[in-house]
Amino acid sequence: MRLSIIPFLLCLLPAFAQQAELRTPPPGKAPRINGPSVYGVRPGKPFLYRIPCTGERPVRFTAKGLPQGISLDGATGILSGKVPARKGEYRVQLGASNGAGKDGRLLRIVVGDTLALTPPMGWNDWYTHYTRITDKLMRQGADAMIASGMADAGYQYVNIDDCWSRKAGSTDPEIGGEPRGPNGEILTNARFPDMKGLTDYIHSKGLKAGIYSSPGPATCAKFVASWQHEEQDARTFAAWGFDFLKYDWCTYGSIAKEKSLVAFQTPYKLMGGILPRLDRDVVFNLCQYGMGDVWKWGAEVGGHSWRTTGDLGLEKDSRLPGFYTIGLRNAKLHEFAGPGRWNDPDYLLIGTVGDARNQSAPPKPVALTADEQYSYMSMWSLMAAPLFYSGDMNHLDELTLNILTNTEIIAINQDALGRQAHIVRQNEDELVLVKPLEGGAVAFGLFNLSQAPRKMRVTAKETGIKDGRELRDAWRQKVAGKMGVDFEATVARHGVEVFIAPVQGRRQTR
Ligand code: GAL
Numbered sequence: 001m002r003l004s005i006i007p008f009l010l011c012l013l014p015a016f017a018q019q020a021e022l023r024t025p026p027p028g029k030a031p032r033i034n035g036p037s038v039y040g041v042r043p044g045k046p047f048l049y050r051i052p053c054t055g056e057r058p059v060r061f062t063a064k065g066l067p068q069g070i071s072l073d074g075a076t077g078i079l080s081g082k083v084p085a086r087k088g089e090y091r092v093q094l095g096a097s098n099g100a101g102k103d104g105r106l107l108r109i110v111v112g113d114t115l116a117l118t119p120p121m122g123w124n125d126w127y128t129h130y131t132r133i134t135d136k137l138m139r140q141g142a143d144a145m146i147a148s149g150m151a152d153a154g155y156q157y158v159n160i161d162d163c164w165s166r167k168a169g170s171t172d173p174e175i176g177g178e179p180r181g182p183n184g185e186i187l188t189n190a191r192f193p194d195m196k197g198l199t200d201y202i203h204s205k206g207l208k209a210g211i212y213s214s215p216g217p218a219t220c221a222k223f224v225a226s227w228q229h230e231e232q233d234a235r236t237f238a239a240w241g242f243d244f245l246k247y248d249w250c251t252y253g254s255i256a257k258e259k260s261l262v263a264f265q266t267p268y269k270l271m272g273g274i275l276p277r278l279d280r281d282v283v284f285n286l287c288q289y290g291m292g293d294v295w296k297w298g299a300e301v302g303g304h305s306w307r308t309t310g311d312l313g314l315e316k317d318s319r320l321p322g323f324y325t326i327g328l329r330n331a332k333l334h335e336f337a338g339p340g341r342w343n344d345p346d347y348l349l350i351g352t353v354g355d356a357r358n359q360s361a362p363p364k365p366v367a368l369t370a371d372e373q374y375s376y377m378s379m380w381s382l383m384a385a386p387l388f389y390s391g392d393m394n395h396l397d398e399l400t401l402n403i404l405t406n407t408e409i410i411a412i413n414q415d416a417l418g419r420q421a422h423i424v425r426q427n428e429d430e431l432v433l434v435k436p437l438e439g440g441a442v443a444f445g446l447f448n449l450s451q452a453p454r455k456m457r458v459t460a461k462e463t464g465i466k467d468g469r470e471l472r473d474a475w476r477q478k479v480a481g482k483m484g485v486d487f488e489a490t491v492a493r494h495g496v497e498v499f500i501a502p503v504q505g506r507r508q509t510r
Helices: 002-017 126-132 135-147 195-204 230-240 250-254 261-277 322-331 370-382 398-404 407-413
Strands: 038-041 046-050 060-064 070-073 078-082 088-098 101-111 121-124 157-159 208-213 244-248 283-287 305-307 342-344 387-389 422-426 430-436 442-448 454-459 470-473 478-482 486-491 496-501
Touching: 060 070, 121 135, 121 208, 135 157, 135 195, 157 244, 195 208, 195 230, 208 230, 230 261, 244 261, 261 283, 322 370, 322 422, 322 430, 370 398, 370 407, 370 430, 370 442, 370 496, 407 496, 430 454, 442 454, 442 486, 486 496
Parallel strands: 038 101, 121 157, 121 387, 157 208, 208 244, 244 283, 283 305, 305 342
Antiparallel strands: 046 078, 060 088, 070 078, 088 101, 422 430, 430 442, 442 496, 454 486, 470 478, 470 496
């Protein structure tokens, strides 16, 4: 008995015995402007952007070259207003200063047809609150996004998932009741007494709000959804002030009798045609688990991102944790991603998260080692995936924030070129991803898929980085050496090392 338990305990060792290294150095006191260098908005639409910036508060913000109709709150760094009705590009010089120093940064505001020029970033409540989500928890999510520094690193959307509408047939007064009003308008359940009040609250912080529905009659959790009310619901969402819609197939399977490409596309085409006609920009996230190779047509039907796989929270671990399985599937689809069109391998489930198979259980720390969690974030960043944390915003510990808010890692994800990393090597033990960045910079990730620490080697040829170019360790934000004919690094079990070859002669990309 005793003997048989030893191997079991030994296999737990890597997870528990490891002293987690905090890789991301703390931000300095002087301001540093983060976030993407490009931002898309449709002509004549409302604009809201909180300049992501680390550094000791108070910080004084400036912005030169803003389009007419947009103004800056110099104390909060929130840009707001309505952009001109004509297409055009504005080169805005952002500035930030405090007692410790100053920083400047160019932001290109592109008034045109394309939203989400870089992958959307934010928080979605699903994997923490499930059917328990309330207005209060969403507000707490927004508060934590600011207080934790996540917004300063670039997180922006605060998105409600399933369970805000009414559940047909439920006798629970909190979630039941007539699903629609006298004119067919969708009604919230009692846990969301004032949707406009909620989005006003989120917007007052310079953040954006997201909502969820299904093209079927009910959502996956059996709450009322948009079937035969598509236009009306989209207008309601816009009137409530939402900036993002996740549209989840769910019960649409009972409407679409056949499994044809046309059937897969129809509901998304319908909603994708409605959203650009609304009086505010709504980023459109398709959630149908990859059916009909959605990555091939998601953008054509108006989507800005599309889930490429089933739910990550339900993915069973194999030799590797579930995120690796999902990530490896998503990594193959690199050629389909680009500005305004992103492959979505589902949310970041690190830190404290609820259990998708046992949703009533309280959220708890995930069963991933620190190295695995760094790998998760690195993989999503290199794959230009939307970065949505879905863990508990009220339990953001030091390690979780260290993983979520590394501005050099996030800069790889938010790079304006919008390329998804391609796989240059994948076998049982190793994965190497290479992501070309704007201006000739290159990022690459060395993932150790094996059960022990390992030396990993890449050649200059594999990465496209010329011999002699300087490399930065993106996690530790410091110089790592030079690319030779090849480059070698020791990588922890299931862990990662990420390097950037910055544009020569230019300050480090971020
Ligand atoms: C699933 C979806 C999840 C979550 C859930 C809500 O279909 O993939 O991300 O939205 O529905 O019920």
